[in-house]
Amino acid sequence: MRHLLSVADLDRDAAVLVLDTAAEMAKTQGREIKKLPTLRGRTVVNLFFEDSTRTRISFEAAAKRLSADVINFSAKGSSVSKGESLKDTALTLQAMGADAVVVRHQASGAPHRLANAGWLDAAVLNAGDGTHQHPTQALLDAFTIRRHLRGPDVGDPDGVGADLSGLHVAIVGDVLHSRVARSNVGLLTTLGARVTLVAPPTLVPIGADRWPCEISYHLDEVLDSGPDAVMMLRVQRERMGGPGLAGAATSAGFFPSPLEYTRQYGLDARRLARLPEHAIVMHPGPMNRGLEISADAADSPRAVIVEQVANGVAVRMAVLYLLLAGDREKGTEA
């Protein structure tokens, strides 16, 4: 593995290796001394063209726990706001000796361009590009699902060695604008899970009928079918056009009103009670409390939303380790 651009870069065995490595990384995070010397002398650049709190902090924590040097670069307040091109930014990073570039960009495909244009020798990690992919989010979701739902079966608290076969995951909400949904459909099915997307017809992308998943417009029906995990997606009002974040008019025709969206597709205490006993509730964050998820559901003991954040650090440590620790010309040991 030279770059991590898309979950399509991972086959089942590679995905299980990342999750198993993450399990060992997670154990080190329970120690008094959390720092490991593994990536000493390596430089990781966080290149963020789009706002992010948890992903950037998570990558920064992961790199620092492995003793890499971290340089944060956000488009605001940099020469990008003066009109610098992606190419010139990449050449600058190359000249500074970056070993890995973690990139988030509003344009789908920007990380692929960075990785393949020949501007950089560094490993490129996609931290979210447009409405395309967010592979480390899918990996941390798979890690969280495996821990909760496969751990007990295989007799290991982290479910080491197991995939997700036999599990049913419902992904609910704004699929149209969600790279999290696209990445999860790919990765969870690679790992053997069955995925059902639930969204209003206006928020299902064209071509989604060819994805390896089922599609439903009715949340209650899917909840009654007994999914093992329910992943709520954020309604991405900033990608829906319209005048701004406030008010009902901002949904720009994707749904009639926030209240109606909540009634049809929001997870509340009543719907939570319909889920099987063992089912977990997930959300990639940041949450719109009261829109796609109620406070009751978000704060219930079944919600693993805060744990997803903690697992994010372990998964990103694993990815950085697998991309940077070894001799990159020789690949991964069998």
Place this chain on the structure above:
Amino acid sequence: MTAAPTPGSREVLGPQEISRALIRIAHEVLERNAGAENLAVLGIPTRGLPLARRLAAVIADVEGVDAQALVGELDVTMYRDDLRRHPTRTIGATTLPAGGVDDRVVVLVDDVLFSGRTIRAAMDALADLGRPSAVQLAVLVDRGHRELPIRADYVGKNLPTSRTEKVAVRLVEVDGVDSVRIENEEGDR
């Protein structure tokens, strides 16, 4: 799973010799530390772990204590100094005996002592896990050619070798057979 012996190799230890060496080391450990109190036996994966389990079993047998309470495993992958020279290594598990390693005498166990670099990594890994009162080293084979100022406290067999030779330790738990062989790398080709 029994691996066929490589042509041109010779066996230096068989199952009985390995077993005798471990029993002797167990007694040396007990003698030096005046019993099994405060002892932790940590195996370095892959083949140090089964050796540590066997050593702990002998110690437990002699002293009448629980072997499980003595033994653990210490993965040193993330502390190695040669990570960049090899393909990415898979990280193994680290499990400490109940109570951790603080203020205990830790006996590190590995199959072959060669350059000493694995043991250097193990000592760094151990320092991040706690503060043992002492760290000792037990190895089944010491083949020489040290690159660091490290020596073993307990040695199953000193084996003078040349750098071109390879010492192959096989254990029942991993390879289905107990043997230590010297393989001549040139003889293989």
